[in-house]
Amino acid sequence: MKNGNSLESWLEAAIQAVTEVAGSALACDVVATVREGGLPPTQSGAYLPMLAAGDSVYLGLLSDRPGLTQITRSLLGMEPAESDPAERDVADAVSEIANMIGGGVQRRLADPDFAVELGLPIFVKGEVMMEDLATASAALDMGGTAVEVVILHGGRRLEGAKS
Amino acid sequence: MKILIVDDSSAMRMIVRRALRQAGYGDHDIKEAENGKRALEQIGQERPDVILSDWNMPEMSGIELLRSVRAMSQPIPLGLVTSQSSPQAEQEARDAGAAFILTKPFTPEAFKQALEPVLV
Numbered sequence: 414m415k416n417g418n419s420l421e422s423w424l425e426a427a428i429q430a431v432t433e434v435a436g437s438a439l440a441c442d443v444v445a446t447v448r449e450g451g452l453p454p455t456q457s458g459a460y461l462p463m464l465a466a467g468d469s470v471y472l473g474l475l476s477d478r479p480g481l482t483q484i485t486r487s488l489l490g491m492e493p494a495e496s497d498p499a500e501r502d503v504a505d506a507v508s509e510i511a512n513m514i515g516g517g518v519q520r521r522l523a524d525p526d527f528a529v530e531l532g533l534p535i536f537v538k539g540e541v542m543m544e545d546l547a548t549a550s551a552a553l554d555m556g557g558t559a560v561e562v563v564i565l566h567g568g569r570r571l572e573g574a575k576s
Numbered sequence: 577m578k579i580l581i582v583d584d585s586s587a588m589r590m591i592v593r594r595a596l597r598q599a600g601y602g603d604h605d606i607k608e609a610e611n612g613k614r615a616l617e618q619i620g621q622e623r624p625d626v627i628l629s630d631w632n633m634p635e636m637s638g639i640e641l642l643r644s645v646r647a648m649s650q651p652i653p654l655g656l657v658t659s660q661s662s663p664q665a666e667q668e669a670r671d672a673g674a675a676f677i678l679t680k681p682f683t684p685e686a687f688k689q690a691l692e693p694v695l696v
Contacts, residue, residue, distance in 0.1 A: 438591075438681035489587060490594070506587040512632070513680045516659025520679075523662035531660060533584075533632055 423518065423564045424549040427472055430517025431553060431562055434510060439487040441556025448550045453561040455540045457481060459504070459511035460565075462532035465522065472518060473541075473563035474511045481507050483558045504536035514562075541565075577604045577695060580624035582615040582641065583657070584633040588680075592628060592657060598684035601691065612636025616644060624652060626675070626694050631658035631665070639672055646673040653694045657682065 424447065432443040458475030476484070485491075485498050485506040498506070511534045523529040547566040552559065579596065583589045589608050596606060607622055609615035613636040615629065627645065629638040636644075642654050653675040658665075661679050669677050676690040 434681055437683070485587075489590065502587065505585050509585040509588050512585075512659045516661050516680060519659075519665075520661040523664070525663050528664050529662055531632055533634060 420547055420549045420564055420566055423470060423472075423522070423566075424551060424562070426518045426521040427514060427562050427564060428551055428553070429521060430514045431474075431555070431560075433517050434513045435555050438510070438513065439484060439556065441487065441558075443556075444554040445562075446552045448552055448561075452548055452550055452563065453552065456561060457536070457538045458561075459508040459534045459536050460541070461508075461511045461515040461534040463515060463518070464528075464530040464532070466527055469567035471546075471563075471565040471567060472511060472515050473561070473565065474507060474514060475561040475563060476559060478503075480558045480560055484510065484555065484560065487556070508534035508536050577601075577626075578607065578622060578624040579604050580607045580609060580615060580618060580622065580627045582609045582612065582627060582629035582633070582638065584610050584630065586610075588630065595682065595684045595687045599688040599691070601687075601695075612638060612641030612644070615641055619645070619652065626691070627652055627654040628657050628678075629654055631656055631660045631669075639668060642669070642672045642674055655690055655694065 428445045435441050435443045456475040456477055458473055461472045463470045481503050482497050485503045488506050515531050519529040550561055550563040552561055581589050581592045593606055607618060609618050611633040629641055631638040638656050645652055645654050655676040656669050656674050657678045659680045666677060675694050678686060678690050
């Protein structure tokens, strides 16, 4: 990765972006604890692909089903009496939150000499095979909801690779 | 006044609609499309007065939609409502003729500030 943009700096930018998005779009505060080694237990959530100077990075926003439902309810401003959103709506909302967080990461890391591009988020249920990926993660308390933010570094794009 | 919201996320379309209402534009005729391609179809039928479009969408992106709209004989003002916030993206949007760029997450006040000059 580019000098000054280590995996840790991506995670730090992601934590700041989550805090910003949570404060404005979800109306809650965030307390973050960087995870020392290892990844969070398998959970569902949205992954946003990002490209930075040839590096492939994925930003993940993960939680269990009740946690994802709660942040969806917060984003949509749902009343307590309203029934929980459908799984499809949860996937859509959490993907959109990941997208907003990605924008915050982009704003913090990009400069005129270092382009950061956002891809389209995908929602994943279950385990992502990541043996070959460098990872960093943090546990977040998002207004009482336990959430994980994960950075996966997928390595450089292969020269001449066909897409 | 007709406003067309273009976003592949139904949650975000709802949030934009809510922000418009909170910003005082709730009485306007608000339509929705889920990507640039669908938006172009609707533009032909509905002729909106302003378009609020996401950037990253499948089928046709917001910047592609913007270029198509700007190429029309009577271009419709198009503001990008997007998570994109790099200097490169902002420059690309300005060069393509975006009426404004509103970064997600946004406030109703930011919406009002962006829309007022366009809806006069």
